[in-house]
Amino acid sequence: MYTMIKPSFTAVWSTDAQGICVASQESPAGLMPELRGVTLSSWLRLAQADDDAKIALQLTAALELLTPFHIEVPILCLDGKTRRVLLAGLPDCQPGASPLQYKGFILDVTGQRKALEDALRTAAEYRLLIENSTDLIAHCDAQGRYVSISPSYGEIMGFTAEEVIGQLVVDFLHPDDKALATEALECLFSGGVLPDVVEVRKLHRDGHYITLGTKACGVINPSTGKNIGAVLVSRDITRDKERMRDLEKLATLDTLTGLHNRAWIIEKVGCMLSQADDLVFTTVMFIDLNGFKAVNDLMGHATGDALLQQVSERLQRCMRPGDSVARLGGDEFVVAAKCSNRETASAIAQQIIDSLHEPFAINNMDVRIGAAIGISLARFGTASAKMLFENADRAMYQAKARRDGSYQFCASVEE
Numbered sequence: 001m002y003t004m005i006k007p008s009f010t011a012v013w014s015t016d017a018q019g020i021c022v023a024s025q026e027s028p029a030g031l032m033p034e035l036r037g038v039t040l041s042s043w044l045r046l047a048q049a050d051d052d053a054k055i056a057l058q059l060t061a062a063l064e065l066l067t068p069f070h071i072e073v074p075i076l077c078l079d080g081k082t083r084r085v086l087l088a089g090l091p092d093c094q095p096g097a098s099p100l101q102y103k104g105f106i107l108d109v110t111g112q113r114k115a116l117e118d119a120l121r122t123a124a125e126y127r128l129l130i131e132n133s134t135d136l137i138a139h140c141d142a143q144g145r146y147v148s149i150s151p152s153y154g155e156i157m158g159f160t161a162e163e164v165i166g167q168l169v170v171d172f173l174h175p176d177d178k179a180l181a182t183e184a185l186e187c188l189f190s191g192g193v194l195p196d197v198v199e200v201r202k203l204h205r206d207g208h209y210i211t212l213g214t215k216a217c218g219v220i221n222p223s224t225g226k227n228i229g230a231v232l233v234s235r236d237i238t239r240d241k242e243r244m245r246d247l248e249k250l251a252t253l254d255t256l257t258g259l260h261n262r263a264w265i266i267e268k269v270g271c272m273l274s275q276a277d278d279l280v281f282t283t284v285m286f287i288d289l290n291g292f293k294a295v296n297d298l299m300g301h302a303t304g305d306a307l308l309q310q311v312s313e314r315l316q317r318c319m320r321p322g323d324s325v326a327r328l329g330g331d332e333f334v335v336a337a338k339c340s341n342r343e344t345a346s347a348i349a350q351q352i353i354d355s356l357h358e359p360f361a362i363n364n365m366d367v368r369i370g371a372a373i374g375i376s377l378a379r380f381g382t383a384s385a386k387m388l389f390e391n392a393d394r395a396m397y398q399a400k401a402r403r404d405g406s407y408q409f410c411a412s413v414e415e
Helices: 040-047 053-065 110-132 152-156 175-189 238-251 262-273 292-299 301-318 342-357 385-402
Strands: 010-015 021-027 069-076 082-091 102-108 136-141 146-149 198-203 209-220 227-236 281-290 324-329 332-339 360-362 365-367 370-378 407-409
Touching: 040 053, 040 069, 040 082, 053 069, 082 110, 136 152, 175 198, 175 209, 175 227, 209 238, 262 281, 262 324, 262 332, 262 385, 281 342, 281 385, 292 301, 301 324, 301 332, 301 342, 301 360, 332 342, 342 370, 342 407, 370 385, 385 407
Parallel strands: 370 407
Antiparallel strands: 010 021, 010 102, 069 082, 082 102, 136 146, 136 227, 198 209, 209 227, 281 332, 281 370, 324 332, 360 365
16 A cells, blocks of 8 residues: 655745745745745755765756756755755746746655665565575466566575576476465465465475475555465475474384384274274284293393393284284283184284294393283274273283283174
8 A cells, every 4th residue: 555755845936037046935934944035056055964065066067057957955954854855946948038047846855765765675675585585485476477586496496587487386396286286376366365384395406396385475466456476485394394204203103112102003993993894803912921020120121121122023023914013011012903703813813922932032041931912803883992902901811810821802702
């Protein structure tokens, strides 16, 4: 929206044949040094607020050559303020007029000059920010074509301005991200707002893609109120995404064994139970190691940790494609599998027991342990993940009570 800047004063003047001002109409009166009764050059020497001799030379040259002039000059006003004014004059071209006869005006341009200087300073600051920004800053028109880009495009994306300007923004995006970006731009072009960052993969000149988080806003023509494009500010979030994936991975893994943890396996079983078209059993096996506490107490925690790591490796080797194993904590592990019947589940459990029965080589010693396994099965719609875990846990304690290193099905299993 444009703002009209009104001058604080104006004056209309004229000079006689001797170049002396004989008429001066000021509005408001009494604000600038008296002009009537002196020559323009004398008035300028009196009123001028600085020592810039070039201004006086401009006026003198114009008067000698009988040419029009318009000179911007700072003057010291009678209210103690310095204002910038435009002093302009035209030779009187009437027949018989003296060469020294001029007519002209004085116009206060302080506000306009300040607004211009502010705008130029702001533009310079913006340009400084854009040219030194590590973000990608771009402007596109209402057709979605690049109008300008920041120098960082060359550093981060490898493209020059000549290669980008005039091209469609979406043409540089991963094919899977074009629809999302097109929808976002159309929202801006229709006057909408995008409150959230849009995540896209943008093509680097060498052929790989960089993940960007882009904040975009529409550009409105203040005269018409219509959209004329958008400003796009993007930041490389490739490393942030990698860190996020690493954190998500760490949040679902047991740091000692590298197996999945309790939270992950519970969610996994819940997903398995939600598959309505699956006619097989979702199977949960609770595994508790026999003899682990004695190893930990007699041989130390470091040996116990090494044993748990070797146990996890053997459990993983017992898994079929699609099966999952996790460590719940301590010496407890859990397996989630799809089994067509109890016989299939029994075969997996027995394989685990046989695998763990073999001695473990730790610090040049053979360490022997066993395992008790509790098994719980359910079809879609017959149990929750919580119920399956509780049933498997209960069955595991029943197997452990027998002290024979075997497995036990939950008594409430329905086939």
